[in-house]
Amino acid sequence: xxxxxTENQDGTTTIQVSFADEGVDLQGQTSIKGGPVQAQSYLPxxxxxxxxxxxxxxxxPEVPAVEEEII
Amino acid sequence: MAYNTKxxxxxxxxxPVPQIYNPATEEYxxxxxxxxxxxxxxxxxxxVPVDTTGNKLGVRDDEVAQALAALLTQLDxxxxxxxxxxLPAGNNKIGKVDVEASALPAGAATExxxxxxxxxxxxxxxxxxANPTANTILGRMKSLxxxxxxxxxxxxxxxxxxxxxxATExxxxxxxxxVDGVEAALATLLTKAGFDAKADISLTALxxxxxxxxxxxxxxxxxALVPLATAxxxxxxAGLVSTAxxxxxxxxxxxxxxxxxxxxxxxxxxxxxxxxxLLKQLQGAGTxxxxxQLTGSIETVVDNPATGIKTITTTAAELFAGxxxxxxxxxxxxxxxxxSLRFRIGKADITQQNGFPVEPGAVVIIPFDPAVxxxxxxxxxxxSLQASVMEV
Numbered sequence: 129x130x131x132x133x134t135e136n137q138d139g140t141t142t143i144q145v146s147f148a149d150e151g152v153d154l155q156g157q158t159s160i161k162g163g164p165v166q167a168q169s170y171l172p173x174x175x176x177x178x179x180x181x182x183x184x185x186x187x188x189p190e191v192p193a194v195e196e197e198i199i
Numbered sequence: 200m201a202y203n204t205k206x207x208x209x210x211x212x213x214x215p216v217p218q219i220y221n222p223a224t225e226e227y228x229x230x231x232x233x234x235x236x237x238x239x240x241x242x243x244x245x246x247v248p249v250d251t252t253g254n255k256l257g258v259r260d261d262e263v264a265q266a267l268a269a270l271l272t273q274l275d276x277x278x279x280x281x282x283x284x285x286l287p288a289g290n291n292k293i294g295k296v297d298v299e300a301s302a303l304p305a306g307a308a309t310e311x312x313x314x315x316x317x318x319x320x321x322x323x324x325x326x327x328x329a330n331p332t333a334n335t336i337l338g339r340m341k342s343l344x345x346x347x348x349x350x351x352x353x354x355x356x357x358x359x360x361x362x363x364x365x366a367t368e369x370x371x372x373x374x375x376x377x378v379d380g381v382e383a384a385l386a387t388l389l390t391k392a393g394f395d396a397k398a399d400i401s402l403t404a405l406x407x408x409x410x411x412x413x414x415x416x417x418x419x420x421x422x423a424l425v426p427l428a429t430a431x432x433x434x435x436x437a438g439l440v441s442t443a444x445x446x447x448x449x450x451x452x453x454x455x456x457x458x459x460x461x462x463x464x465x466x467x468x469x470x471x472x473x474x475x476x477l478l479k480q481l482q483g484a485g486t487x488x489x490x491x492q493l494t495g496s497i498e499t500v501v502d503n504p505a506t507g508i509k510t511i512t513t514t515a516a517e518l519f520a521g522x523x524x525x526x527x528x529x530x531x532x533x534x535x536x537x538x539s540l541r542f543r544i545g546k547a548d549i550t551q552q553n554g555f556p557v558e559p560g561a562v563v564i565i566p567f568d569p570a571v572x573x574x575x576x577x578x579x580x581x582x583s584l585q586a587s588v589m590e591v
Contacts, residue, residue, distance in 0.1 A: 140547050156522035161515035161547050161576060170514045173583070178522055181507035 129175055133167045141167040143174060152185050154178065200225045498566075502527075504591040511542045511586055515549050515578040518588060525590035527569040532591075533577075534562045537584035544577045551580045 132144040140159045147154045156178050160170050179186060202220040208227050210216050217230040217237070231238050241249040303309070325335025332338055387403070410416070454469020461468035462476040505520040518533065519525065535541060535557045543554025544563065554577075557563050567573060577586070 138547065154522060158519070158523065159517045159547070159574060159576075161549070161578075166514050170512065170516055173510045173512055173514075174516070177508065177510050181520075182522065 131171060131175075133164050133171075135164055135167075143167050143171060145171075145175060145178065147178075147186075150186070152182075154182055154185055202227075498529075500529075500591050502591070504589050506587070506589045508536070509577070509586050509588050510583055511577045511579045512583045513551065513579050513581075515547070515554075515576045518544065518575045518577040518586070520588040520590045524572065524574060526572075528567055528590045529569050530567065530591045531565040531575060532562065532589040533557060533565070534587040535559050535584070536587055540579065540581050540584045542577050542579045542584060542586065544575055547574065547576050549576050549578055551578055554578060556580075557586070 130146050130149055134142045140161055141163055142159050145156045158174055160167050205227055207215050208218045208229055218227045219230055221228050243249055325331035325337035331341055454471040458469055458472045460475035460479050461472040462480055505525045507520040537559050539559055541556050541558050543549055543556050545554035
């Protein structure tokens with residue numbers, strides 16, 4: 129994921145994220161109260177919400193195959 | 200006496216000086232000279248002294264004598280004539296020449312011719328007297344003088360009148376305008392006989408107005424009217440416009456002002472009746488309230504809703520369902536999914552104390568004007584919690 133943090137003049141900061149680097153066509157944008165520091169701390173929360181709400185767009189993690197023992 | 204009997208001449212020192220013996224005086228004489236040389240006497244071959252005349256030598260060279268003889272020959276009458284004849288035409292100043300006889304060139308002004316010319320000039324000029332011969336120069340000048348005297352008298356008379364009553368520019372302008380008017384009237388009168396000139400001017404102006412810039416004639420007008428005013432078209436026009444039947448039909452369509460209202464759109468009625476019926480329908484039961492049913496309300500869902508779970512932390516963040524706030528959203532529905540914690544919602548400057556509280560399990564519905572985007576921020580009062588969000 130890549131992100132851009134832009135501080136606004138009204139005391140808010142805009143966070144723009146993109147998952148294109150992961151091969152997912154999803155871009156998100158939100159605003160938080162505060163500056164870049166607060167935005168940086170909120171960024172993981174925003175990313176997590178997006179990954180959960182748009183889970184269908186992300187590839188499922190590969191589960192390593194487990195060889196079954198024959199008893 | 201012989202020379203040897205005479206003493207020679209000596210200088211102051213007693214030395215002899217250059218000298219000669221003069222037999223005539225029988226005395227020695229001091230040798231005379233000049234320019235560093237002594238004087239000498241020339242003798243001819245025959246021993247005769249060369250004589251002089253006026254301090255000039257008496258001898259003449261033969262060649263000089265021959266040349267002078269030849270020159271003398273050239274200077275005689277024949278020789279001088281040859282020189283004069285050889286002179287080019289034009290001005291040749293050769294000094295004073297007396298001509299004894301010379302033939303006049305052809306057409307030369309002889310005395311007879313000059314006399315004839317004088318007589319002819321006298322006849323042309325006329326006599327210098329009070330009444331010269333008529334048609335001579337003096338006679339015509341006399342006549343001209345008389346006419347000038349007459350003209351002078353006329354000018355004096357005109358000047359006297361002008362000075363008494365000068366012709367000002369205004370008077371001349373007035374006179375010019377009068378002359379112009381008279382000239383125009385005369386021109387019209389000359390072209391047409393037997394009618395009032397003033398009336399003719401008006402008719403001419405009317406004719407020019409009717410002709411226009413293209414100088415159209417009545418024939419042109421008639422030609423233009425031919426395709427426009429056929430009998431069939433005139434009959435059609437008469438039938439459409441002002442027949443009694445058409446007027447009656449139109450009156451029936453409009454109807455009477457006192458006719459009752461007709462509210463049934465399927466019924467046949469006059470225009471006034473239908474208008475009254477429409478007005479009555481608009482007024483409802485007559486109280487001014489018309490039955491209205493609204494469509495296109497923001498309460499209506501016109502697009503797929505967006506849903507999602509948002510994590511609300513102690514950092515006030517914008518609240519929406521998807522990856523960003525839904526465009527043209529009409530409603531935002533929020534449910535607090537936490538069992539014990541509450542959060543607050545509001546504008547961007549909310550805090551944990553001044554936002555609107557959303558109790559655990561509570562649902563908040565916020566309607567929006569789709570044309571105006573208003574962000575809603577949420578902040579948790581304690582730990583992070585989750586809220587279900589839907590945007591329509």
